Structure formats: structure tokens, C-alpha cells
Amino acid sequence: MNTTTDSAPETLRDSMVDTVKESGYARSSGVEAAMRAVPRHAFVHEATLEGAYADIAVITKRAADGSALSCASVPTVVAMMLDQLDVRPGDNILEIGAGTGYNAALLAVLTGPNGRVTTVDIDEEVTTGARRGLDATGNQHVQVTTRDGALGAPENGPYDRIIVTVGAWDLPAAWREQLAPGGRLVVPLRWRGQTRSVAFVRDGDRLVSDRTDLCGFIPMIGQEGEQTGTIDTGGLVSLYFDIDQGIDPAALRGVLDQPRSTVWSEVTVGPTDSFDGVWLNLTATDAGTCRIAAEDEAVASGLCTPVIGWRTPAITDGTSLAYVTYRRIDGPERRSELGAIGHGPARQQLAERLCAQVIVWNRDRDHQPSIDAYPAGTTVAAPPAGVVIDKLDARLVLSP
Numbered sequence: 001m002n003t004t005t006d007s008a009p010e011t012l013r014d015s016m017v018d019t020v021k022e023s024g025y026a027r028s029s030g031v032e033a034a035m036r037a038v039p040r041h042a043f044v045h046e047a048t049l050e051g052a053y054a055d056i057a058v059i060t061k062r063a064a065d066g067s068a069l070s071c072a073s074v075p076t077v078v079a080m081m082l083d084q085l086d087v088r089p090g091d092n093i094l095e096i097g098a099g100t101g102y103n104a105a106l107l108a109v110l111t112g113p114n115g116r117v118t119t120v121d122i123d124e125e126v127t128t129g130a131r132r133g134l135d136a137t138g139n140q141h142v143q144v145t146t147r148d149g150a151l152g153a154p155e156n157g158p159y160d161r162i163i164v165t166v167g168a169w170d171l172p173a174a175w176r177e178q179l180a181p182g183g184r185l186v187v188p189l190r191w192r193g194q195t196r197s198v199a200f201v202r203d204g205d206r207l208v209s210d211r212t213d214l215c216g217f218i219p220m221i222g223q224e225g226e227q228t229g230t231i232d233t234g235g236l237v238s239l240y241f242d243i244d245q246g247i248d249p250a251a252l253r254g255v256l257d258q259p260r261s262t263v264w265s266e267v268t269v270g271p272t273d274s275f276d277g278v279w280l281n282l283t284a285t286d287a288g289t290c291r292i293a294a295e296d297e298a299v300a301s302g303l304c305t306p307v308i309g310w311r312t313p314a315i316t317d318g319t320s321l322a323y324v325t326y327r328r329i330d331g332p333e334r335r336s337e338l339g340a341i342g343h344g345p346a347r348q349q350l351a352e353r354l355c356a357q358v359i360v361w362n363r364d365r366d367h368q369p370s371i372d373a374y375p376a377g378t379t380v381a382a383p384p385a386g387v388v389i390d391k392l393d394a395r396l397v398l399s400p
Helices: 009-022 029-037 075-085 102-111 124-136 173-177 277-283 296-301 347-363
Strands: 058-062 068-072 092-096 116-121 143-146 159-164 179-191 194-203 206-214 226-230 237-242 260-269 289-294 312-317 320-328 336-343 370-375 387-390 394-399
Touching: 009 029, 009 075, 029 075, 029 102, 058 124, 075 102, 075 159, 075 179, 075 194, 075 206, 092 102, 102 116, 102 124, 116 124, 124 143, 173 179, 173 370, 194 277, 194 370, 237 312, 260 320, 260 347, 277 289, 277 312, 277 347, 289 296, 312 347, 320 347, 336 347
Parallel strands: 092 116, 092 159, 116 143, 159 179
Antiparallel strands: 058 068, 179 194, 194 206, 206 370, 226 237, 237 289, 260 336, 289 312, 312 320, 320 336, 370 394, 387 394
């Protein structure tokens, strides 16, 4: 579908990388050089030439219902994760999720002629397309394998770097076992309703985080640890939570019709300020953290007014819940004050608890909690004020 435009691919590619850098990514000279060298349009035939170099995801395969099954990720997200991965010349790299093959081509540039890149995907149609794009761009040496990504590729390990380019709810044992001591694993990990690209470093059987960044990815097949349920009679407001939490949406049904308590934080944000750090910090301090999502009809009627309709942090406790909300502040700067709305018997307590975390976040907006990942079943105590999250293959320990 690529069509001729007035701009040459090289010019469009340079403009794409300039946009990525203006967003704060492609920090290393190696990542920048790789993105300027690899022709993205050769991997995304579904897009026009200009679309191939726009800072957008390109969907390359859809399910019968129209949902995305595979795509080329947004270039800024690609650069962000490569920054986290910190590839060195000569590294042996495993990629989980072959996609179009574009990311594997970037990895091949970063690791150089003495390195090795293996990319794995469960979908044969996806790996066939990746192989075609890699061959067309002179990357015949990249190994493409059709396999469940949860199994990794032990035949080529151990790996200095492992990067996962599909949304993962869990951390399969194979990824840790195939990672060399001191090696880095970068994975879009989902917990408590949010997805963060987490950079882990292997320390024995423990994976230790050193950076997390907000992202979104098509979920990995076969990991069903997140659950959802509506909490209003009209089916317009849903909670998303993890299987270890014991949250019962049925116990919360109708809670939004009960009296509300609203608490304001005196913390304000501008129209371009990110406040997702509130959510991240909540996951390390409150075991009841989850995600609330409200349809437009619920917001318009005033039934539920979360700060972002489809993805806002909330906390629950039995038959009560609270979520983050906002109100506009008069003035030319278009600022908003963050607060919390609570419903149910413990509504005031939960709203105050949630609002307190907004205030804590505001004291150091760049702070990130530490995340340690252990094999499932490992005996480890929750840190003071921290949270332990049990998944099927991993136990996460979050410290604020």
C-alpha cells in the first residue's frame, strides 16, 4: 500500500527520529543511529510512506471482531524500550513478539556484526511477515522462530538482553532462566490495571527494576490474570483487577448510587502534565488498587466522573471504593485540581487514603517505587508500607 509522496523515505525517517528525540527518547547515540538507518516502511506495507514514518502504531493483523492482533509499535515507544534495554555491541538478544521484524532489525544494528538476535512469535503468519521484511533489508542473520513466547528460545541462550514486545501479565520462568546473570529484561508488564515497560536486571533468581515507563501493548496470548466486571446496573462502569486481589464486582454493584464523599488534594496539573505516577505509586502502597473505566454516558450523567474516563486508578475495600477525579481551576493556565470520590460505607476513609497518595506523588513527581520479581512461591516478606503481588509464575515485591 506504500505510495509515492513528495518526501523521500530518508527525509521522512529523519523527521520521525527528530520527533522521537523531542519526546525525550532515543537518548543514546546508538538507538538514534539505528532508527535513522533502518527503513521502517519496508516492514509496514499496510501504511502509506508518510504513515510509515508517523509517530503512530501501524496495525498489521486484526481478529474477526476487528481487534488488533499484531502491529508495529509507536516509534517513541520503540525508542523508549531500546533506551531501557541498553544494548551493547556483541550482545546476544532475544525478542519475544516478532511483530513486523522492524524491532529485530534495530536490534541487529545495535548489537553489530558480532552479536546475535533471535525473535520469537506464536503466530506463523506474523513470523512469515517478519522474515520477509528482515530478508528484504539485509537481515538474513536474524533468527525468526514460530513458538509460544513464554517458552523463550533456550537453544540460543543465555541472553545478555531480552525484550518483550507484547503486553505481559506474568513473567514466565523461561525468561528469567534464559537471561544471563546481570542481563537486562525489558517487558511491558501489566498489574493493577496499568501497563508499564519495566527494565529488570537479573540478580540470581531475583529480577530488580531500575526503570519503569508508561506504555500500552497488545496482550500476550495465554495470560489471563486480569479480570473485569461492571459495578452499575446499566453496565456502563467497569473495574479491572488482578486474580490475586479477591475483588468482587458483585459486592460493589450499585455502589455508585450510594452517597459520595469528595476530598480535594490542592495538587494541580496542567493540560500536558502526566500524573500516571499516582497510579504507579498506589500499586506499591495499597493492595486494593485497580482500574475504573466509565462509558461516556456514565460520565455525562454524573454517575461516575473519573479523571480519565477509560483508565483511572481506583482503590476498593469490600463494598466501598474511591477513584481519582478532578475539577477545573479558573485562570488562563487551564489547570485542574486532583481529588478523590468515594462511595460505600468506607467512602470518606478511602477518598482520604487515595487523596493522600496524590499529595505524596506531588512531593516528588519523578519518584518510582522499586519492583523486585521472584519465582512464584518464593518466601519473601512484604516491605514496610509495600505490597506483594502474586502472579502465576512470579511474585512481585513493590516498595514505595
